[in-house]
Amino acid sequence: MSDLQSRIEGLWAERDTIDIDDADVIATVHEAIDRLDTGTARVAEVGADGGVVVHQWCKYAVLLLFKISKMATVENGPFEYADKIPLKHDYMARGVRVVPGAQARWGSYQAPGVVMMPSYINIGAHVDENTMVDTWATVGSCAQIGRNVHLSGGVGIGGVLEPAQAAPVIIEDECYIGSRCIVAEGARVGEGTVLGAGAILTRSIPVIDVETGDEISRGEIPSWCVAVAGTRPRTFTGGEFGLPAVLVIKRLTEGERHDKSALNDILRDHGAAT
Ligand SMILES: CC(C)(COP(=O)(O)OP(=O)(O)OC[C@H]1O[C@@H](n2cnc3c(N)ncnc32)[C@H](O)[C@@H]1OP(=O)(O)O)[C@@H](O)C(=O)NCCC(=O)NCCS
Numbered sequence: 001m002s003d004l005q006s007r008i009e010g011l012w013a014e015r016d017t018i019d020i021d022d023a024d025v026i027a028t029v030h031e032a033i034d035r036l037d038t039g040t041a042r043v044a045e046v047g048a049d050g051g052v053v054v055h056q057w058c059k060y061a062v063l064l065l066f067k068i069s070k071m072a073t074v075e076n077g078p079f080e081y082a083d084k085i086p087l088k089h090d091y092m093a094r095g096v097r098v099v100p101g102a103q104a105r106w107g108s109y110q111a112p113g114v115v116m117m118p119s120y121i122n123i124g125a126h127v128d129e130n131t132m133v134d135t136w137a138t139v140g141s142c143a144q145i146g147r148n149v150h151l152s153g154g155v156g157i158g159g160v161l162e163p164a165q166a167a168p169v170i171i172e173d174e175c176y177i178g179s180r181c182i183v184a185e186g187a188r189v190g191e192g193t194v195l196g197a198g199a200i201l202t203r204s205i206p207v208i209d210v211e212t213g214d215e216i217s218r219g220e221i222p223s224w225c226v227a228v229a230g231t232r233p234r235t236f237t238g239g240e241f242g243l244p245a246v247l248v249i250k251r252l253t254e255g256e257r258h259d260k261s262a263l264n265d266i267l268r269d270h271g272a273a274t
Contacts, residue, residue: 012060020068032061039109043142059164146173158184190223199229226250
């Protein structure tokens with residue numbers, strides 16, 4: 001891996017002058033994308049100290065892939081597309097359920113047990129075991145989604161490609177992200193947390209603990225809590241208006257499943273997941 005990493009870093013350093021038709025260049029970049037595709041490399045992860053570790057060379061590989069790839073027409077029945085990046089294959093062998101209408105790009109990873117309702121997963125994204133990507137949910141490039149997560153219908157997980165050192169969105173294990181939430185700009189949702197429908201979380205959005213009134217962070221929701229969309233008052237010259245905030249309304253004990261998010265487990269246990 002470290003050899004591959006140094007070869008990618010070398011190509012990145014020379015990216016303005018590399019020959020995009022050179023067979024070695026293409027093979028090196030494709031080898032790295034295959035690692036992302038099989039989950040043997042990933043763009044980011046939570047480190048032992050709880051901080052986010054970004055593997056920049058993986059992002060370089062994705063950016064280099066766009067640079068060296070040529071547009072191609074793809075046809076599927078009456079549909080025609082023109083793109084540089086192929087779609088994934090071999091879902092059966094990977095133990096991933098893919099409902100018609102779902103799409104994932106080569107270089108994204110879905111672990112065994114993942115269910116993709118008609119949804120979209122972009123390159124560099126990593127979706128871990130038994131996670132449900134529900135209808136019209138989109139997982140942006142390089143986003144990292146943990147195990148046993150439910151991304152409800154219409155959830156928009158933002159992609160973060162550049163700058164290479166920027167941390168992508170991280171949704172940790174066991175989270176339940178309610179319908180139509182937007183989580184973008186490298187925001188992070190801690191393990192086991194329930195985010196109520198319709199919340200917006202970016203690195204600009206304050207996360208407020210309603211018990212104390214304290215702003216806990218911008219763009220980071222702690223583990224094991226229930227958080228919902230709210231507002232905070234802000235005074236402008238034209239008057240006082242509410243700006244979006246995320247409110248932590250309940251703390252859960254570690255390992256506790258919130259009543260409403262347990263519904264998903266019940267459906268899965270009975271094989272009746274959407
Ligand atoms: C966040 C959620 C789990 C809260 O459930 P809960 O802990 O049982 O909380 P309650 O319903 O008792 O609500 C607690 C308070 O938060 C408010 N609240 C609940 N959900 C909210 C939301 N999404 N946005 C803003 N406020 C919300 C309630 O109005 C309530 O206020 P009140 O105490 O003044 O009455 C739930 O409302 C939710 O959003 N579930 C996701 C549903 C969904 O997206 N399903 C996916 C289908 S694909």
